[in-house]
Amino acid sequence: MLSFSQVNSHSPIKIKKFLSCISNHPTYTPDNSSFTSILNMHIQNKRFKLETTSKPVAIITAQHESHVQKTVTCAKSNAIQIRIRSGGHDYEGLSYVSDVPFVILDMFLLQNVDVNVEDGTAWVQAGATVGQVYYNIANKSKVHAFPGGVCITLGAGGHFSGGGYGNLMRKYGLSVDNIIDAKIVDVKGNILDRNSMGEDLFWAIRGGGGASFAVILAWKIKLVSVPQEVTVFKVKWTLKEGATDIIYKWQQVASKLHEDLFLRAMLTVVNETVQVSFIGQFLGHTERLLPLVNERFPELGLKQSDCIQMPWINSTLYWAGHPIGTPIETLTSIPKEPMISYFKAKSDYVKHPIPKDKLMSIWDLMIKGENIWMQWNPYGGRMEQISPSETPFPHRAGNLFLIQYYMSWKEDGIEVANRNIKYLRMFYEFMSPLVSRFPRETFLNYRDIDIGVKHPSTSDTLDMARTYGGKLFKDNFEKLVQVKTRVDPENFFSYEQSIAPYSY
Ligand SMILES: Cc1cc2nc3c(=O)[nH]c(=O)nc-3n(C[C@H](O)[C@H](O)[C@H](O)COP(=O)(O)OP(=O)(O)OC[C@H]3O[C@@H](n4cnc5c(N)ncnc54)[C@H](O)[C@@H]3O)c2cc1C
Incomplete structure (x- = not known):
């Protein structure tokens, strides 16, 4: 069976059709004067910010859930590969680089954080940074927190779906251990929550890497307790x-x-x-x-x-390397182009x-x-x-x-x-x-393509996925493949280290 990537590898007509399908949505193509600044705004590794780095045929900056739905349906119907980006911290640039024609679905404008202290939860959109999450929690309560990463510009979309750890890990576990619901757009363009997506898919997106299964729109997180100081x-x-x-x-x-x-x-x-x-x-x-x-x-x-x-909120700035006394509003600011x-x-x-x-x-x-x-x-x-x-x-x-x-x-x-x-x-x-052996275990959020990649042009994709899948997920890999086969059998959500379905 041909993968999506194979189909689209030389298809200017499909790209044209995709662009026409997505018209009236916030889309930047290379001829737009803001294209480069939008692209660079969330690149965190200079290795993938070179002139020679492959560029997307378009960037869709979703401002509404319907923009995400439309991007998925237009890309799928025209066999265009998408890369989903929230904070752009992927170590190997896999959220914004591909060696086949592709579009970036950029989620950074979907950054609402809605904290409910009464029931100790919050809804966090995928494009929110962890700094914004921490800031919004602290705005409502001095004794609540969330266990996430130390770098405050990490995007909730990628960071949480890869596990997410920080200095509350020994007390409360990872970010994914404290996620109680999610909203996603599936391969058919449907918006689903925990109830409608099913427990197996909800399991998979909490640590299996969201981009293999769906687009994460938002997470519902459970807040944890911290002392006043x-x-x-x-x-x-x-x-x-x-x-x-x-x-x-x-x-x-x-x-x-x-x-x-x-x-x-x-x-x-x-x-x-x-x-x-x-x-x-x-x-x-x-x-x-x-x-x-x-x-x-x-x-x-x-x-x-x-x-x-x-207070805990000031400690997040301390860990991020800011001097004592830095205003907590710093947690919400995102540089136009990061120094990298x-x-x-x-x-x-x-x-x-x-x-x-x-x-x-x-x-x-x-x-x-x-x-x-x-x-x-x-x-x-x-x-x-x-x-x-x-x-x-x-x-x-x-x-x-x-x-x-x-x-x-x-x-x-x-x-x-x-x-x-x-x-x-x-x-x-x-x-x-x-270090650990058989397998030599690796942390998904510290993306490392040396542990194995699958290339879209080969037919033994699942076998190749096993090489890195075992190191990243150990015995959980087979369950991830089963979930993938159920929710995305045609392998639309595909990238170099994604989970492949059984038919591949
Ligand atoms: C400076 C720095 C500090 C870091 N510190 C920590 C740390 O303290 N703890 C830790 O655990 N990790 C840390 N990381 C690693 C970080 O967690 C991962 O790089 C994580 O994937 C970043 O998520 P992102 O949304 O910012 O990145 P992106 O590059 O946007 O995405 C990373 C991956 O997630 C996918 N993805 C992004 N958004 C979505 C979405 N909405 N739906 C589905 N898939 C999506 C992308 O396609 C890609 O595969 C750090 C990284 C950097 C560069």
Whole structure:
């Protein structure tokens, strides 16, 4: 059977027909003077902002649910591939780049957040950023929050449907663990909610990647409780100061500390040595935090003077790197064109502490690589209590922490890009014996096409999808394929790492 992508790969007439079908809807084609600024507004990785990067034949900036319905029906009837974009943070640009003719369905104007403190819920449109979600919650209540990402410009559409985690994860799990309803546009252009889409599709879009199944219009989220004030802190250690021993101990305790405490380790190269910054958030006051940390992890050397108490909403700005005192309205602002660099990222799950001698080798590789940094995010707490099949996101009990590897650079040019990416891949290869195996688990939101892609022009699409599907979803992959087969058997919602239906 031909996939949608195959059919549309050389079809100027279909594109014309699509554009005529979508006329009277907010559509930007390359001859429109705002096309480039609309395209660039939500590109977060400079690697996909080059002149040579493939461009969409049109961008539809949906302002109403009916625009989404019309885009889906026009694209489907003319076999045009769509890429759905909300916040544009996809690490590999898969929400706005394709190697076959395509249109972008841009959701960023659908950004309403409607908070109902009485029943502790909110409806969040897909184009809202997590910053807007946090801001709107705090506007109504100082003791409610939502567990989502740390970067405040992430779009709810992509971020939540890929899992979504942040510093409330050990207490409340992922974003998807706190979603209770959704509104989508299905492949036929129907608007469905949890009741009408069925529990299996509702399961699939909470962690299986929405873009394989439907367009997410909005999520209904369950708010969580936070105290009036939380405590944040940062403690830095270099290798000379004993960082190796401290991070070795961190591996053993971070996932076992009180679930009110999230203690991330950021590993960077500073002045030709490795610096480990421990960044923490505690759902309570400093007086309760200090004995908890100092009893289990005295090596951290946490002092009262390292700790700052603030309302939860201010802590979201602190985590996003803004100085203390930044007005909370900053959470709602989106730059016209983000300042971005080139980057490539990868991820791993660690189930056993990495021995000290291997840590030393890792430091050597980091120092040689210069542009590499790593983020180690502790699991445990609530993450251990949720079954791996509760949502498509399978990485639950048994994980000590999640590693994000990140290589970024400023210089233009293909040589420097290739050199950096090659180095990161070598680094990842070095890590193989130290991390999860069979499968080597990967976090969907840290999109990495190195773990496998399916190309539209091949016929064994489902087999190819199994290569990355097992790493992203483990045993949940087959259920995702079943859901996909039921809701989108012709594979309209398709991209390089989407779930394929059985007939493919
Ligand atoms: C600077 C930065 C910081 C990050 N921090 C975190 C973090 O703290 N925690 C974390 O979990 N992740 C984090 N991420 C990863 C992030 O969660 C993912 O990139 C996520 O997919 C972003 O969603 P988006 O809507 O912004 O991106 P997009 O690029 O718009 O979308 C990403 C994917 O979702 C699909 N999609 C988007 N909108 C919809 C929709 N409405 N319906 C169906 N499918 C849709 C896209 O087609 C694409 O496949 C970070 C990324 C960056 C660049």
